[in-house]
Amino acid sequence: MEKYSLGTACAEPGTTAFGHVPVVNRPDGTMIKLPVIVVHGTQPGPTLVVGACCHGDEHEGTMSVIRLGQTLDPKKLKGTFIGVPVINVPAFHNMRRGNPYDLYILDMNRIFPGRPDGFLTERIAHVYFDQIISRADLVIDLHCGANILVLTEHVCYERPESLELAKAVGGTWDILWKGAPFGSGTTMGGCARYGIPAIGLEVGGAGGRFDHFEESIGKMVHGITNVMKHYGMLEGTPDVPEKYTVVDLLQMPCNYGGIVVPEPDFALRKRVKAGDKLMRIIDFFGRELEEIRAPFDAVVTGRRVYPVVHAGEWVVFLGRETEE
Ligand SMILES: [Zn+2]
Known part of the structure; x- marks a missing residue:
């Protein structure tokens, strides 16, 4: 060497x-x-x-x-x-x-x-x-x-x-x-x-x-x-999951600026169904401007945590399963 x-x-x-x-x-x-x-x-x-x-x-x-x-x-x-x-x-x-x-x-x-x-x-x-x-x-x-x-x-x-x-x-x-x-x-x-x-x-x-x-x-x-x-760079056996989930990822934007409010049961890694309500965008007077719903069955891989959002910014990431 x-x-x-x-x-x-x-x-x-x-x-x-x-x-x-x-x-x-x-x-x-x-x-x-x-x-x-x-x-x-x-x-x-x-x-x-x-x-x-x-x-x-x-x-x-x-x-x-x-x-x-x-x-x-x-x-x-x-x-x-x-x-x-x-x-x-x-x-x-x-x-x-x-x-x-x-x-x-x-x-x-x-x-x-x-x-x-x-x-x-x-x-x-x-x-x-x-x-x-x-x-x-x-x-x-x-x-x-x-x-x-x-x-x-x-x-x-x-x-x-x-x-x-x-x-x-x-x-x-x-x-x-x-x-x-x-x-x-x-x-x-x-x-x-x-x-x-x-x-x-x-x-x-x-x-x-x-x-x-x-x-x-x-x-x-x-x-x-x-x-x-x-890859043999270190001694030892890696631990690997029993199965993998392969996904296409959708980075969903909102269509209204406002304040992001997740549903009470919203969670990362949760499996959601098409149509499930995930979040709301509200205005200063508490009125709902937009519902963010899952467009397909998916696993939740990410969410916006900063409450203020502009139209077009990402609010939730969804992984659509393509294969195991
Ligand atoms: Zn990055």
Whole structure:
């Protein structure tokens, strides 16, 4: 095994190294840099890249990458773990989904693999893919419900070659979302161009302000550890669910601005029937503007927790079962 260099991080076999990959300078001359954690094993094995916070208000993933960097023992590792705690650095600084310093606010998870001559977000995305993702055998992209939503744990995958990776997450991650409706610009879409299996993990949200924050981090770390066991990077047998539910996901918007009021029995992971009332949108005088009803039989995978909503924003996520 040779030493492993990535940006300013240089890890001898059996060690962990921290460093940065430079992207471009800010107006004040300081650099935008991608932070990297390299846990380099003592024996050959896959290179796993785990990236977080391409949406700047999604911190479960950031904390999970930090946790793995602290707890993975490089002396017991085969292959190399590369953790990127924050990909969209300007968005993270501003505690927002997107980077406000673009001429247009771009959603980074719609423009991968970026462009070297594009807007700032595209340049950051390009460096992430060109210098980090391109080294990977496996990629895991970490997300959550951001500031305004809370999600139950589910694995996203887009292509058949990523299904083994999706199932390897195991634990309580028994809902698999097949195919994101966002075109080819997601992390998974970008990885497909490189032929690298890639998945997304979604759990938690609400800006990390509630008690489920720590629980969500634990679920992410557990799932990523399972993946590393499945692919032989760590000793041990991963725990996997007895069955998986594969779903198409509907991210339902509301048609009226107002205040969101869930029904008393509304709950994540609940199985609902077509026509079931899930939420109401009300105005300042308590009048109901809109009923949010399930358009089909589904499992509830997410909900808006921020009470104020604009027309067209997502209020509930429903997974329609396609296969077991
Ligand atoms: Zn996200």
